[in-house]
Amino acid sequence: MLGLRVKAAVVCAVVLLPLTASQVMAADPPQHLGEGVLVPGRTAVDVGMSGARVVVSNPVYETSNNGTTWTASGGSNDGKPIQVEGPSLLTFDGSTAKVGGLTFPAADEVVLGKGGKLVSHRAPAAATAEVYNVASKTKVADVAPPFALSGDTVWKVTEPGHLDGKNLTTGVVKTVLVASACTVGPDDVNGRWALLSGCNQVVDVNGPQPPRNLTVAADAQLGNGFTVQASGSDLLVTDLNDPALGQRRYGPIRTTTPSFRADGSGLAKIVYADATSKPRVISLTWLTADPQQHPDTVAPVLTNASAGDRIRDNTSLSFEWAYDDPQDPNSPATGVDSYDLRIQQRPNRTSPYGAWNQVPAWQGLKTTGASLTAPIGTDTCWQVRARDYAGNLSAWSTSYCSEVDGTAPSLVTWRIGDRVQLSGSATVRWAYKDDTDIASYDVVYKVAATGAAFGKWIYPAVWQNTRITGITWSPRLGWDECFMVRARDYLGNLSAWSAPICSVAPEDDRALTSAGTVTRSTSTLAFQGTTTILKANGAYLTKATESGLRIALVAIHGPGQGRVDIYHANIRIGTVSLAATTTSRAVTYLPTTPFRTGALKIISTSTAPASVDGIAFLRAP
Secondary structure, eight states, rough: OOOOOOOOOBBSEEEOOOOOOHHHHOOOOOOOEOOOOOOOTTTOSEEEETTTEEEEEETTTESTTSSOOOOOOSSSSSTOOOOEEEEEEEEEETTTTETTTEEEEETTTEOOOOSEEEEEOOOOTTTEEEEEETTTTTEEEOOSOOEETTTTTEEEEEETTTEEEEEEETTOOOEOOOOOOOBBBBOOOETTTOOOOOOOOOESSSSSOOOOOOOOOOTTTTTSEEEEEEEETEEEEEEETSTTEEEEEEEEEESSSEEEEOOTTSSSEEEEEEETEEEEEOTTTTOOOTTOOOOOOOOOOEEEEOOOOOOESSEEEEEEEEEEOOOOOTOOOOOEEEHHHHHHHHSSSSSOOOOOOOOOOEEESSSSEEEEETTTTTTTEEEEEEEEOOBOOOOOOOOEEEEEOOOOOOOEEEEOOSSSSOOEEEEEEEEEEEESSSEEEEEEEEEOOOOOOOHHHHHHHGSSBOOOOOOEEEEOOOOOEEEEEEEETTTTOOOOOOOOEEEEOEEEEEGGGGEEEEEEOTTTTGGEEEEEEEEEEEEEEEEEEEEEEEEEEEEEEEETOOEEEEEEETTTEEEEEEEEOEEEEEEEEOOOOOOOEEEEEEESSSSOOOOEEEEESSSSS
16 A cells, blocks of 8 residues: 555754653653544545545545535545645545546556645556656656655655755756665655655654654554554554654554544644444644644645636536645645635626626535536626635736637638629639637529529538638629628627629620621630621621620730720720730620610721620629
8 A cells, every 4th residue: 555664763953863762751641632523424444634625435435515515526535545735635536546636557656745746656666656746747857666645745765874865847956865775765754754764763854853763563653744554443642852752542443444544734634434334534633733834824825726728619608727835844834725716707798797796506615626507798807816724815816718709700811703703714712810719601693694684592512511712613694693602600699691703605696687898707715706896987896685794805915906886785884995905805894774675786887997805794793
């Protein structure tokens, strides 16, 4: 079992001479103080305790209100002693050991350090153990056993006569001189005292304290200022701060597979399983005060906190935090007892935050996390404070805020190419941005056939709730085609429809009827490869019925080209000159007019030739 080794130790400080064995043997027989206080409601295979938190197994249950309520902690301990130190609880679940979000193979030697800040694990026969910071879940050292963990410090005999304590947070190393044969193992440093093996020494690591001579049994545990061990059907407690090594007995205890633990928060308390396997708590009020020790006057300090992503894509918000109760060698921390939580909210980004709300259920919390469900758009800010067992209360923390995304996606890119589409393939593309992420899009379209107005918007099923970001199609000659898109995020915030964008494929010149001196021709520059040349003043092209509010003429411009007038529904829309210094195909957009339906006429108004390539009617801007 972890931490249970044969110990025959004589206590002495580094520089002072020890008491003699005869002085110790002359002490009166220890007084029997009876049983501890019953913690009702559960029987226990094993017990553990930290402050007001009492833990039993198997399976693992815990209470913080003297047994009024018990809560399942999850997992079991599979025959291993319960380790609860400071705020940390080590449990076993099948093949896994768990503490503070860290997991290790249960087959490893897993030891939770005094104070619960550090935990080590070592695979069977491995040369070194890995040491982790429980709060940050990060590996902080590799250490060859034997060693002890207490607070932020790993203690190890690094060379004969040198007990070194390295603070893994600050990197500071403290050396205590000990006898040359000393070693230190798990659970063997607690507060002021180091209980050493191999050299019959118990060392004051803070110093100086008077020397003590003491022999302890194999199952002895080191509390903060005392040792406790089984003695027949009793527990024998020895006061290490008393130069006379005062002792008291408690019991009866369960003698078959005894279970008892010193308080993991550093208080002068013990929990044990009585003769009926019920947990009982002893308060060692008679212990001598450490003359170097002062009351805990320092409030806990926040070490980390998180409300998750600033903008959330779901309505479930959570807040987690961790505190440390600072410790001075002469003012040991009492440990974090409980937490208070408060929130303030605003329904949207343009509203002010409301008043702070201290939800009654979140005052005096024993857990280090809370959650709530917030409406879409709500911004929630959390603050936490902590109190230790001495009653020191920290200030409220800074705010940690998380907003449920209440903003619809916004359009970034929306394009379709030229308004008059001259290629055989057309594509409409779009892109949106959002505070979280885009879930899907809806796309609709409407078309206007040659000579007709637009129909209704069409909602293809495959284009609703789609993840596509573009559509490609083959334009139909003379057809005007328009699209709209909108986007939604994972919370269902839906944007407005985009403005329509449209593309029309021109009608080829061959779709128009000619009159006068007209020649049909071909050209590699031409749309569809053909042109119609109006060769004389008054020659024209016509089509009986066309609809639109704007006309675009496709023609070959170049040296020696003439000009044309364009009429729609017997109204002259404008004149287009085809003269240019170089020969090229061009699209000329005529002025926008009221929507009309009627005959089209393209008439030459000069004797120079006019090469007409096509005509497009726009039914939308």
